[in-house]
Amino acid sequence: MNHALTLDDVAGLARARLSPPVWDFVAGGAGDERTLAANRDVFDRVWLRPRVLTGAGRPGLGTRVLEADWAAPIGVAPLAYHTMAHPEGEAATARAAGERGLPLVVSTFAGTAFEQIAAVTAAPLWLQVYCFRDRATTRAVVERAERAGFAALVLTADTPHLGRRLRDVRNGFVLPPGVAPANLAPGDYASPAAHGRDELDPDLDWSVIGWLRSITALPVLVKGVLTGEDARLAVQAGAAGVIVSNHGGRQLDGVPPTLRVLPEVVQAVAGRGPVLLDGGVRRGTDVLVALALGADAVLLGRPVLHGLAIGGAAGVGRVLDILVEELTDAMTLTGTGSVKDAGPALVREQW
DSSP states (O other), X not given: OXXXXXXXXXXXXXXXXXXXXXXXXXXXXXXXXXXXXXXXXGGGGEEEOXXXXXXXXXXXXXXXXXXXXXXXXXXEOOOSOGGGTOTTHHHHHHHHHHHTTOOEEEOTTOSSOHHHHHTTOOSOEEEEEOOBSSHHHHHHHHHHHHHTTOOEEEEEOSOSSOOOOHHHHHHTOOOOTTOOOTTSOSOOOSOHHHHHHHHBOTTOOTHHHHHHHHHOSSXXXXXXXXXXXXXXXXXXXXXXXXXXXXXXXXXXXXSOOHHHHHHHXXXXXXXXXXXXXXXSOOSHHHHHHHHHTTOSEEEEOHHHHHHHHHHHHHHHXXXXXXXXXXHHHHHHHHTOOBGGGOOGGGEEEOO
16 A cells, blocks of 8 residues: 555555445446546646745645635545445544544445544534435434534535446446445435435425525535536525535536636635535646635545555545645645645646
8 A cells, every 4th residue: 555656556456456346336427437537637638837936935735614724625525335445434534534634525325423433533524415305314414413513514416316327337236235324214225326316306406505504503515516607506595615526427427527617616606605626636736726726625536435445544544645745746846835825827728
């Protein structure tokens, strides 16, 4: 594990550890996976414009999001069933993130109890919320997370049902034995796609933000925003912030990569709340590019499960350390003294 120098190195090690169907469930996207590929490829179309002799010194990576201090502008994105990658699941992930002062967004479909996750970290925990047809189920999950000390809700708005993920269809994917949502009532969760069709609410509109705010004191962010129009509507509906996300290319194939629409969303939000980005982040330079184009922070998805698969909490820690080290290097070599110093002048499109 210590010989892994990049997140792609970690991914290669993880693929050898996970069964082919589980690997495909983690790695795959919707349709022809054009959006999945574009999330990464778009970062290769941006160049950094370093400034020299800035006197910036060692860069400051710390940032503040929703009144909480993060050691770096990096958090762990919501990912279902960490227990597919390692028996300790989300508890191992939380321990690694917490030791580094980084937040974790916990999925509604976490394989580990919220209380167990909260017990091993002092870093911010957010709950990713799927809204079910049965609002009582959603309310119970939210209230349990709030009692456990979670600090915010992340409403996933792009999932009236799961996208058509052809790798899973071909594999007839079902959850491995012993993997189940630890914070939901017992039920039939074996097929994530079938459960999503049956139980997720396809009729959600912007009023759901008001409903969530009526049942909890926690701030609500909206995840899945890809247009300026929806960013404005989210803020008008009472969202505390937005996350630019296409669900890692796992919902609708053919939507744009998140980095491409980030400036549009930032402009629409206009400083009325934090704007985060996920999708395709694999290098410290990717983080810096996202910051330069207006993101307050990024959320890291699949590489976290890769790290978990190769070494539990230590593997997740290795992934986070690589990204933070690369970001530090990129900021130092571009003369960027702090997260707030990253701006549009730092980047240009490929020529």
